[in-house]
Amino acid sequence: MQRREFISGSLAAICLASPVLAFAKSATRPALQRFAQSPWLTNGIAVATDGACFLNFPRFQGHFKSPALARITEKGPVAFPGNQWNRWQPGDDGVNTLVNVNACHIFGDNLLWVVDQGAAEGEKTSPGAAKLIAFDRTSGEVKKLIRFDKTSLPEGGAPNDLRIHGSFIYVTDSGLGGIIIHDLASGKTVRRLSSSPLLRKPENAVQRGFKGRVLQDAGGKKPAVHSDVIEVTADGEWLYYATPTGPLYRIRTALLRDAALSDAMLEKQLEKVADIPSIGGSAIDAAGNLYLSNVEKRSIDRLTPEGVRETLIQDNRLITPDALVIDKSGWMYIPAPQIEAIGTNNHGKDETHAPWYVYRFRLAEESPKRR
Template sequence: MKHNELPSERYFGDLEQVFTFYGAMPTGVTISENGRIFVNFPKWGDDVKFTVGEIVKNKLVPYPDLNTNKVDYNNLDKCFISVQSVVADGSGTLWVLDTASPNFSEPIKDGAKLVSVDLATNKIKRSYVFSEDVVLPTTYLNDVRIDYRVGDAGYAYITDSSDKGPGAIIVLDLSTGKAFRRLNGDESTSSDPNFLPKVEGKILLNRNKDGSTSRITTASDGIAISPDGEVLYFCPMASRNLYFIQTKLLRDRNITEAELSAKVKYLGEKGASDGMITDAKGVVYAGDYENNSIRTIMPDGTMKTLVHDPRILWPDTLTIGRDKYLYFTANQLHRQARYNYGKDQRQKPYVLFRIKISELPAPTK
């Protein structure tokens, strides 16, 4: 029997290639209600010409313009420094989460923020700049979900995926601009100390140029909100565990951290994920970066694999369009130099994929 006739791993799922990136490595992607596609590029060492872009007529252009993507130290609330996540709310606004942490540095003072952009005018509406008791020196702002059904103007829930300090869920009142940390350093927002990820057949570790190694310790990263806004799902990146909590508990400052921790529910092992998203029926979609896959978690807790494909080299951010497709970036994060003794193993292009799920995105209002 010839080698190519031997049994081999079975791949499945009708994956479509949407766009290829030959420049900087993307993380976040989002689709507006009108089908506009936005992508972001954090400053992790690549030559990032703009940290937020839009795919227009199959070309990548800076969004909203090149000037906004240049660091202006006199107007840090009006520029993008190093963006980790972009989220369109389905109602005409693009939310831009700016870590202000190029190369995972300590966040630039007064630079870490959540910015709302009016998609009709492509102008910044408001910048929510985080105070130093919310964005700590160790904080890395990762992903955000919006719900307009609570409070005077809605709330945002943001993951702090720090690998050097406490993970947390940051809760932001969009009316007052007040934010606070919840589940700070909790087991549910922290890396699993026994977690050893295996990607492309190899154990994934921080592997430094000097030959030293250490475990991956990235905290709460993936986040998804139920269609009614009542439940928040979240997961540390350095873990295979899925957790959820009622959002009303997160918003209630009268509930102590200890009481809040006791209210977190464990949903089981779902595979190791970076990004997550929910559809209008309440199904959670989660990347499975160890297995080149996307998983689905049904409302009753049952799980299945939606797509398994060798091209899914680190599924990062997931988003759902009104066209009823699930979109996600595959950016080879694990092949970066920091995991390979200083040698960059990534092969361009990075890819934006999609797969038909025949469901709409979860509403925000």
């Protein structure tokens, strides 16, 4: 990877004077620990303040046999909530089952939020199957169920990940490109920036794996994943997003929620933060440091508010590192789902292998914890 980065925006509330994004190496590297393992491909973990943990399982081609969501126990992952939600089978419409869960989160309360794209890879989504669900993480009871209509999620759309601040849920659409906002207080859902090319993978960009290998299927078709990773600052002022190829952008959340602004007007308010390597996931801390799972280096990089990107940890076990989680004690959790080795990314040959692992490492004591 070429260590050259350029920046035209800033992180948090700090404006950068220089257009050059510096790259620094961490003086010391923390130790990487194996935290959990799974017999199914997992790309997301949710960690509660009391230590309870959950895994989600996306259904890529050849990976249809998982329960979609599970709780980590001493005996391994156990289907959660363990009823009809975990009983999807190929051919089901997926309206009332978990089909293709791409993200799970716990935001400091008793709710486990999941993002279900509603269709296995390569399948068409049935009406109402794409959804957000908040489970009581103790009982498994559904506390909130949010479905998308054709206005908020047109055909071809795919809800990818979410963040919550106050009463607002922000969701990226990686199928078409766009940001979906649901107001928990009013129950209203709006779609923003769906027409903007800045929410789509740049035409000249390619998604890469380890050491820069271009991802493609047996016919040479390359993945075209659009707005994917998403973060919201601790004060709720800024929303950051990126496609897996970058660049990283940000926009003020107040502008996204302003119904008087058209998408064309909103697009002019988008700020490019940085060009980045191919990434799988992200996290943000209370000080505005962004953490990126660098697929090309199998590393976790930190992008500081001053515009410096530094490698915190690099390990060849981090095969396609994905969604990142920082817990209250300062542990960073990293699933390694091996996505670069699935058939659609590996010339048609699935070279993934069980078990799949989740790793973790301790952030430096001076690093701010999860907000």
